[in-house]
Amino acid sequence: xxxxxxxxxxxxxxxxxxxxxxxxxxxxxxxxxxxxxxLAKLDPxxxxxxxxxxxxxxxxxxxxxxxx
Numbered sequence: 523x524x525x526x527x528x529x530x531x532x533x534x535x536x537x538x539x540x541x542x543x544x545x546x547x548x549x550x551x552x553x554x555x556x557x558x559x560x561l562a563k564l565d566p567x568x569x570x571x572x573x574x575x576x577x578x579x580x581x582x583x584x585x586x587x588x589x590x
Contacts, residue, residue, distance in 0.1 A: 536565050 527535065539561045546554050562569045 532564060536561065536568070539564070540568075 539557055543549075543554055543557050543561065548554065558569070
């Protein structure tokens, strides 16, 4: 069941979701994840694009210096 919302009602709901997400003390909680999923359905353009992970750093062992 999809509710029929006017543009003003939809904007108010989006603002409410953004505020609840922003003010939550636990940004990784299941509640916030669900609210973000709902927000993505209501306003897909507002969700940030996923950033690629940084390149993996290659390990280089320390160089040994000889004492003179």
